Amino acid sequence: MKQIFTIILTCITLVGAQAQHLRWYNIVPDTEKARDICTYGDDIYISNSAGFVVLNKSTGNMQYKDVNNAQLFRSGVNEIFISDDGIRTMNNDGLLMMVDSSGYYWNPLYVFSNSREIHDNGQGVTYFVSDFGFIKLHQTGYEMYNDTNSIFELPSSSPTALSLDNNDGVWIAQYGKGLYHFDGTNFTLYDMNNSALPATDLMSVAVLDDGTVFTGSATQGLIAFDGNNFTTYNAQNSNLTWNNVVELCSANNTLYGLVTDAFQSEVFELNGGTLTMINSGNSPLPQAKFEHLAIDDDGELWFESIDNGNHSILRYDGTNLGAYVLKKSVLETPKVLDVKIANNNKASFTNNNTNYSGVNLIEAQNNVFNVENSVSNASHKIIEYNGSTVIYGGTDEVKIFSNGNFTTHTSTSASVNTLTVIKADVDDNGNLWLATDLGLVKYDGSNFTDEYSFAGSLMASHQILDMAVDNNGKFWLIGSLSGNAADGELVSFDGTNYEFHNLQHGGVMSVNFTQLSKAYDGTIYTMSIGSNILCKLLTDGVDGIINHGNTFNNSVVTCIKVTPNLRLIGTNNMGVLYHSSTGYNYLMTTSNPILSNSVTSIDVDAHNNVWIGTDKGMSVFNEDDITTLNTEEFFEQESEEEVLVYPNPFSNTFKINVKETALNSELMVYNFKGQLIEKMNINQLQHTVSLEGQESGVYFYSIVQNGVVLNSGKLIKR
DSSP states (O other): OEEEEEOOOOOOOOOOTTOTTOEEEEEOSOTTSOSEEEEETTEEEEEOSSSEEEEETTTOOEEEESTTTSOOSSSOOOEEEEOTTOOEEEEETTEEEEEOTTOOEEOSOTTOBSOEEEEEOSSSOEEEEETTEEEEEETTEEEEESTTTSSOOOOOSSOEEEEEOTTSOEEEEETTTEEEEEOSSOEEEEOTTTSOOOOSOEEEEEEOTTSOEEEEESSSOEEEEOSSOEEEEOTTTSSOSOSOEEEEEEETTEEEEEEEOSSOEEEEEEETTEEEEESTTTSSOOSSEEEEEEEOTTSOEEEEEEETTEEEEEEEOSSOEEEEOOOOBSOSSSOEEEEEEOTTOOEEEEEEETTTTEEEEEEEETTEEEEEEEEESSOOEEEEETTEEEEEEETTEEEEEETTEEEEEOHHHHTSSOOOOSEEEEOTTSOEEEEOSSEEEEEOSSOEEEEEEOTTSTTTTOEEEEEEEOTTSOEEEEEESSSOGGGOEEEEEOSSOEEEESTTSTTOOOOOEEEEEEOTTSOEEEEETTTTEEEEEOTTSOEEEEEOOOOOTTOOEEEEEEOSSOEEEEESSSOEEEEETTEEEEEOTTTSOOSOSOEEEEEEOTTOOEEEEETTEEEEEESSOOOSSOOSOOBSSOOOOSEEEESSSBSSEEEEEEOGGGOSEEEEEEOTTSOEEEEEEEOSSEEEEEOTTSOSEEEEEEEEETTEEEEEEEEEEO
8 A cells, every 4th residue: 555755845954963064954754642641821732753843732733853954862752840940851762851941952960761651850950760860950060869778679671760849859650669759858769568558559649739649559559658658449349440540640639631441531520529520521632642741731631542553642621632643753663674765866775564464665855755565475675676676585475566566577478597696786788687506587677587506516506605697797705614604605607607705815805705885886895804995896806905904893784885985884783984074083972863773774865865764663874964955844734833944954044934923033053062153033924034144053942932942953064
């Protein structure tokens, strides 16, 4: 089944956090799924795999924030907390990020990984839990508490929830441990041994204004603690439907929560000691699973609904129910299996399909993404051939996608020995060559033929690992007796004779070859993993070393791409070794917004945009600017931003277009040091802003209206 995703025509200008002069865009799956919901005035912040979405409850408009248009270090936000003064603190894929009311981002504690359960007391103190322990962050520094200096034990992968009371006390429900209270200096633990706490399988916690602490148990229901006594509300002694209380939130002295069983959830309200269930029988709520409960300043409840795999954000005011759907990514699962750029600059890539256990083919061109569902159960490699996309790599199957239609070929229908293809390449005569363990199959656009058999040759006992055809029609093969890439042997074949290339050949300094890649000029490159050397295969059959390799430690080279300006080597756990005219660098998650260090494939389009397939999605970057990718968001719905900033990058001036709802706001521009360099009142629909005289580089802007950030992002001055 085909899905067509319309893309907004605009420019992408991206700066990877901590990576100078690199522009990034990431395509990730599951963007329609919420990870957390936080409210601030009329704005509802919804964290997701791409970043976060700001939903304005008054207008219904959604602003999508990611590594493109917000200063996020990485794709994905797991949690956001917003203090009364508008400071946002977030878990940016494990990193702690803070954003002030002007839209300026910074990372105060880079060292603490997986920061979560973030809360602010409104007086400049932020509390959160990390893999290192419980953190108290304030203006002059921080204190960390764990089992080395307190009774608080390091949180495991089990749930840990946190809430603050009106006396600046922190309450922590830790699954398997019990209920902690932190008074600013010391911890007190309530468990089943030293108190009447009926369970330690605690999932959630919330504190009412009167100081009553509530915690939710996975088996015992809702537990209240008034400082002296514990009281339990469960399915046996109250209206609670089930005893698995997974989430809690409060407003004044009213408590709300979610209870769930294996198939659905319900909402409950506890007010004045009376517990009332809110479900499909007495309200508009659907029969579905609910997650991420939050309450706004108007007392409206917000949570995610999951119904048969469909995700929506629900808004319930006690009478009426509203629903919002986040944009869905073109990626159905994380792993991008292969990516290729055609001569007409069309990008094609394959991605596993969850519904049919097959593979999706995704093609991007002219602002439209076509998604072909379940094109094959096993095939995942692709090559562009005569305007068609050839998909191979499955068991005895080759599919050709052309003009919106698939044709399937097997060894039986093609009258060849096998179509279990290891690698495909195109020669200068327009023939498609398919390498199998039995030989080389030629496809001329109409017919398949068994052109060369490996039977009785040097390759008869080898498993084929890779193949490429050079400008002279010579085949280059990597074969292995064991089927292991570490034993890869390099062989050339001119149609008659086979020749092994080893240490006895000029230019060969090591063996154990992996990956063959045809460059822009038809030259073949390979990687000699015995000494990490990138080799250029010359037309006379002699290997010419073009540059020394860099240490890959225990990494496996997964792909190679060579263009006139770039040499790129992808690995399974060290990202991309990136060579350009300015030298080389590693593109890794520790220093760039690349989605993963496990790279599956690389290709480069006509505008030097580098498409990097990873096991967590697609990363696209350009050493200069991604200005001609012609996409802003890889989603099926269009954005309705209040503010448009363009061109970006710019030379001396840029323009700001706003909708009427954004009038009477204020623009602020900061340099990379966080210094305010430009301030302007937005009182008309278009403004021209000049940064003439300022240095070239990265700037940050924010547009604020009545203390609310309408738009923020990066600017690139050439």
